[in-house]
């Protein structure tokens with residue numbers, strides 16, 4: 001026990017007692033609240049059900065476009081999670097082995113790993129994916145369609161999803177993070193037909209950052225944007 005709980009931990013009850021008495025709670029609470037998005041949310045990676053879903057395989061290696069599954073991302077506020085039928089289209093019984101043959105990670109265990117897809121489909125149930133990104137309720141619906149149409153890539157907000165075996169939180173998604181980009185969108189805008197080509201976007205943005213100038217191609221994208229991104233409270237809060 002003494003190894004698990006070092007001596008100084010004996011002070012815990014005292015610290016909590018003092019905190020409970022007054023101001024300290026607010027100070028600690030305040031620190032906790034403001035520290036959370038930056039230092040705790042980045043990297044958040046919940047365990048997904050069944051065999052999980054691997055973006056590195058599907059979006060990376062197999063080269064599937066994000067919109068094959070997140071079909072509504074250009075049209076609505078929400079970027080939808082695909083239903084089981086989308087997965088079943090490739091993972092129906094017998095089909096998988098055919099698809100995976102010849103790929104270097106092919107193994108008989110694929111059948112086991114994807115069984116949860118066929119089980120859910122047979123039961124007409126949905127897979128209970130655990131949500132990774134979520135803005136608080138006091139923030140308006142986040143408009144995916146507006147950002148995507150303006151040439152903001154998934155890369156700028158979600159990182160290199162196509163290299164992630166398990167999705168994790170790549171950016172803090174705090175208010176200052178939203179505003180930093182709204183004040184200087186010229187750093188991240190790309191041609192609209194490139195928003196889901198994350199590797200291309202990463203290379204382009206890195207090159208632009210290194211050059212320290214706006215390239216003619218980027219200037220064209222900038223000129224096409226009509227509205228300045230909002231900074232007034234009402235645009236994002238009720």
Ligand code: HEC
Pocket residue numbers: 048053054055058059064065066067068069070081082129130131132133134154155158161162166167196198
């Ligand atoms: C074959 C279908 C498919 C493709 C293609 C796909 N995704 Fe996904 N995506 C999913 C599924 C299923 C989930 C939910 C499970 C999870 O979070 O891993 C998900 C989750 C996500 C999440 C996290 C959602 C949350 O809970 O916050 C992001 C972000 C995301 N995808 C972005 C992308 C991007 C960007 C691309 C293109 C590079 C892409 N996806 C391609 C199926 C797909």
Ligand code: HEC
Pocket residue numbers: 051052053054057058061062064069082086087088089090091099100103104105106107110113114117
């Ligand atoms: C366009 C066809 C296609 C769709 C749609 C698709 N997959 Fe796959 N999936 C594959 C192929 C092909 C492989 C094997 C890839 C390999 O061997 O590298 C695979 C592999 C897998 C694996 C095994 C991963 C591993 O670690 O070996 C799981 C689990 C999986 N898919 C789940 C899903 C889920 C869940 C969905 C729906 C959100 C889905 N797939 C949609 C083609 C697809």
Ligand code: HEC
Pocket residue numbers: 066067070073078079080081131132133134135136141142144147148152153154155156157158173195196
């Ligand atoms: C400007 C930043 C930004 C861009 C660009 C962006 N997203 Fe998101 N994404 C977010 C935020 C913020 C959330 C959380 C939204 C919420 O809580 O309503 C989110 C949530 C998601 C989710 C989870 C939705 C759910 O219902 O579980 C998926 C999937 C997703 N994004 C996919 C994408 C894809 C694919 C792209 C590119 C085509 C993309 N996003 C571009 C910021 C962005």
Ligand code: HEC
Pocket residue numbers: 135139142143146147150152156157173174177178179181182185188225226227228229230235236
């Ligand atoms: C990487 C850059 C970037 C980030 C990060 C970003 N935005 Fe934006 N946002 C933009 C751009 C560019 C526009 C202007 C789009 C237009 O009007 O054409 C915009 C526009 C908007 C609008 C106006 C929509 C409309 O209907 O005119 C809202 C609301 C918004 N963003 C909310 C958010 C919120 C909330 C976050 C953080 C969770 C966020 N944005 C993060 C780039 C970004």
Ligand code: HEC
Pocket residue numbers: 037135136139173174175178179182230231232233234235236237
């Ligand atoms: C571009 C969108 C956007 C605009 C504009 C915006 N906010 Fe926020 N705000 C957010 C987001 C997103 C969060 C949630 C951050 C998080 O999850 O940590 C937030 C959180 C907050 C919080 C909670 C504390 C915090 O900082 O996390 C307060 C208070 C707040 N906003 C006030 C304001 C006021 C006042 C204005 C106008 C000056 C404003 N906001 C403008 C997006 C915005």
